[in-house]
Amino acid sequence: MTRLPLILSLSPLALAFSNTAPFIAWSSHSSSVLDRLPSTVDTHHSVHLLETILLEEDVCEHEAIVLIDQPGLHASDLRNLPSSSHVARSLSSAPSSRQFAYVPLPLPATPVDASSISAVAEAVSEKCGSRLVNMMLGQGGVEFSKEEKSIIMLSMPELELDGDRKGRVMEHDALLSTTLSSLPFTNHLTIFTGSSGRLSLSKRQDAFGSALTNSTAAPAKKKSGILHNYQLLTPALITSFLVVLFLLLPVMYFGISALASIQNPIRLEVTPKGFNAAERKNQ
Template sequence: MTRLPLLLSLSPLALAFSNTSPLVAWSSHSSSVLDRLPSTVADKHHSLQLLETILLNEDVCEHEAIVLIGQPGLHASDLRNLPSNSHVARSLSSAPSSRQYAYVPLPLPVDASSISAVAEAVSEKCGSRLVNMMLGQEGVAFSKDEKTIIILGMPELELDGDRKGRVMEHDMVLSTTLSSLPFTSHLTIFTGSPASSSLSFSKRQEGSSLVLGSALTDPSVSAAKKGGILHNYQLLTPALITTLLVVLFILLPVMYFGISALASIQNPIRLEAAPKGYNAAERKNQ
């Protein structure tokens, strides 16, 4: 296997999917929890729903340990570019039970605590110890006689720099961390989570929605809309009222009397008509 097989078989058009993350899972022993999962997931099922389907299954408590690995900013291409000798690739190819989903929609609104919430529910259900740790963290003691849920945090993958090199480095540290666990029967789930930029954008959108929602539901705003335009704006100011009074009671009467006076002026008296039979040309010749 030169690359993760299922990820390679997916259409390149899937690379255009935004707000998605890969989810891969494998177990050290045959797991009915993974075997019952479908080979593909519908677009309407986001990563949190898929996690709940796996972890809230009745048979999940059969595992001695469940390792939940979340890496902010993880893309399907990051796992696709892993070589065949990487820990994740080898674990998937050799595991008795495994599942690979390349483009699983992230939940909206995005919430970095989603994995923790599901893990707490599984811990209560199975009576397991819940441990939060970061990749490469030392000094955490485990007992093979105590069922454990491990939330393993990975460093965020940023877009700039040598991304492929960082993924390889994280894979090597992950191999060391998982190999040091004393459990013989374990289930490992590796998925991505929203990058910090996505979380910031989601919070800004949520804040804008809250501001807009409060403006729409504010009683004072509603009352202002119901009161009409005169309720919000003072159109009849004292200056405007004074101007109207001057126009109505001074200018209009003056214009009225002026027009009436001009109309009463008589036209000039016309010259009386010449007597009948009078000829101006003959009078001139005389």
């Protein structure tokens, strides 16, 4: 019974981070766009934060802007990366960087969705006169020119909840290092964030729903006993028990004791007065 209140008390905390994703950004040169960002973000969702960065006037100073999106990415995935990983090294060595662990994601039912990120990228591309390129992680055959500014939308594979998640994150980090190192741009801004994955979101909802269902069903089974469904101890039965306990039992006890005390008489040979057994034997 104590398990359910504990789960329900943790439910708001779990739900508070269920629709969030990490948002990290770094630049190869000092970036006033990143330096102006606050150290914490509470109410801004990922698309709004992206607009805050990309719609600044001086964002066009960068030769390339790389927008990395990975569905199902959690803050713990980046936290578990070793210090030797590409993402960790890029953040630690970048002249300007920002890290936000839990940025709210736009709800799927709202007008703000993945297409809005593309719309922001298109707006920045027109504003800066940059080439807009969509590519997958590890995709080759895309040529870039250092003289042509580019907005690169890099899509990464979705991270599922099951399996070797940490191993896949490490593989993606290695591919990301190869992809970014192949770019010819020296002054670039990289933004890495997550989004709501279709598979991860459905599995997470099913798992959370089944956990609540099992926790609420467990106490119900404990209450399904016969004493819970029927009232056996009625006033009449209680009165009968008292009569048996305080009246009949004492009577039975004294009756049995009286019967046990009655014994058959034992016949004893009475020896006449003055009788001597030794003298009678000698006779």
